[in-house]
Amino acid sequence: MGVIARFRDRLPVGPETPELTLGEGDTPLIASKRIGERLGLDLHFKFEGMNPTGSFKDRGMVVAVAKAMEAGADGIICASTGNTASSAAAYAACAGLRALVLYPAGAVAPAKVAQTRAVGAELRAIQGSFDEAMRNCVTIAEEGKYVLVNSLNPNRIEGQKTAVFEIVEQLGGRAPDILALPYGGGGNTVAYAKGFQEEGIQPRMISAHAVERGTTMASAIRIAEPVHIHEVEALVAEGRVEPVAVADEDITRMWLELAKLEGIFCEPSSAAGLAAIAQLDLQPGATVVCVLTGHGLKDTAAVELHTPEAVPVEPTKESILSGVSV
Numbered sequence: 001m002g003v004i005a006r007f008r009d010r011l012p013v014g015p016e017t018p019e020l021t022l023g024e025g026d027t028p029l030i031a032s033k034r035i036g037e038r039l040g041l042d043l044h045f046k047f048e049g050m051n052p053t054g055s056f057k058d059r060g061m062v063v064a065v066a067k068a069m070e071a072g073a074d075g076i077i078c079a080s081t082g083n084t085a086s087s088a089a090a091y092a093a094c095a096g097l098r099a100l101v102l103y104p105a106g107a108v109a110p111a112k113v114a115q116t117r118a119v120g121a122e123l124r125a126i127q128g129s130f131d132e133a134m135r136n137c138v139t140i141a142e143e144g145k146y147v148l149v150n151s152l153n154p155n156r157i158e159g160q161k162t163a164v165f166e167i168v169e170q171l172g173g174r175a176p177d178i179l180a181l182p183y184g185g186g187g188n189t190v191a192y193a194k195g196f197q198e199e200g201i202q203p204r205m206i207s208a209h210a211v212e213r214g215t216t217m218a219s220a221i222r223i224a225e226p227v228h229i230h231e232v233e234a235l236v237a238e239g240r241v242e243p244v245a246v247a248d249e250d251i252t253r254m255w256l257e258l259a260k261l262e263g264i265f266c267e268p269s270s271a272a273g274l275a276a277i278a279q280l281d282l283q284p285g286a287t288v289v290c291v292l293t294g295h296g297l298k299d300t301a302a303v304e305l306h307t308p309e310a311v312p313v314e315p316t317k318e319s320i321l322s323g324v325s326v
């Protein structure tokens with residue numbers, strides 16, 4: 001059905017807003033099979049990697065692009081560590097708009113670049129950091145030709161907050177005690193805080209960022225200067241958000257456990273929230289939701305580093321079964 005049709009009365013859309021959709025939202029809330037038991041928690045995973053382009057970015061992007069269409073824009077522009085670009089490009093193609101995408105050269109997972117190219121966006125690989133790409137994007141958008149669809153666009157935050165409404169519904173109308181998610185630029189943190197406020201609930205909300213923000217292996221949260229830092233700091237001061245620093249080795253370990261112990265293949269950055277949960281001392285039995293922001297097929301480099309390769313064998317039963325552990 002899509003986020004706009006489903007949550008129309010809770011979004012800044014009107015009768016003139018096109019009902020754009022690629023079928024985003026309505027992602028599964030999966031009950032943990034093993035990790036929750038080990039941690040002594042009632043643990044659930046909101047798998048946002050199941051969105052049409054494979055990340056939560058689709059929830060906000062559909063609203064931002066529909067509003068750009070409504071405003072009569074010719075094109076959209078964004079800076080991206082990958083998933084914003086994949087999402088912006090797909091929704092631009094769906095809407096019949098042009099998309100200009102700026103990303104830090106060499107720092108984006110190849111599958112995300114492929115997704116963006118495939119749907120016809122114009123890509124510019126900036127010889128610089130994400131933060132430099134972002135600054136240029138804002139300057140170009142100010143000239144008025146392109147609508148900025150980074151999370152500085154408030155329609156992105158509005159669309160992203162809808163994940164909260166789904167989580168409460170999926171828990172049978174209950175609020176989770178704790179919710180954890182990765183913190184890159186902070187747009188999603190701001191969106192979830194807004195969603196909780198609108199639902200009139202305040203779970204303990206944990207925003208997990210990399211210890212080494214500028215160099216972490218989790219490329220989707222490799223952002224040295226979060227664009228939403230002031231809003232996040234205000235939420236922290238109000239006691240509504242708790243930032244937690246997580247080390248790359250802990251992100252990697254929990255990412256592998258999600259795959260091997262739960263069968264959920266997300267991208268490494270998505271495991272940051274769970275890494276934070278695993279290092280905190282929490283009330284036993286607490287209902288915890290970890291938001292898994294993107295799909296594992298987005299960033300397969302880590303798989304090659306951390307899992308065994310296929311074993312070459314002869315086409316005989318003996319050769320195939322030699323060394324097999326089960």
Ligand SMILES: *Cc1c(COP(=O)(O)O)cnc(C)c1O
Pocket residue numbers: 055056057083084151182183184185186187188189220221267269270293294295
């Ligand atoms: C964008 C993204 C993040 C970071 O979200 P922010 O809103 O920038 O904090 C985390 N994980 C994935 C997979 C992403 O695409």
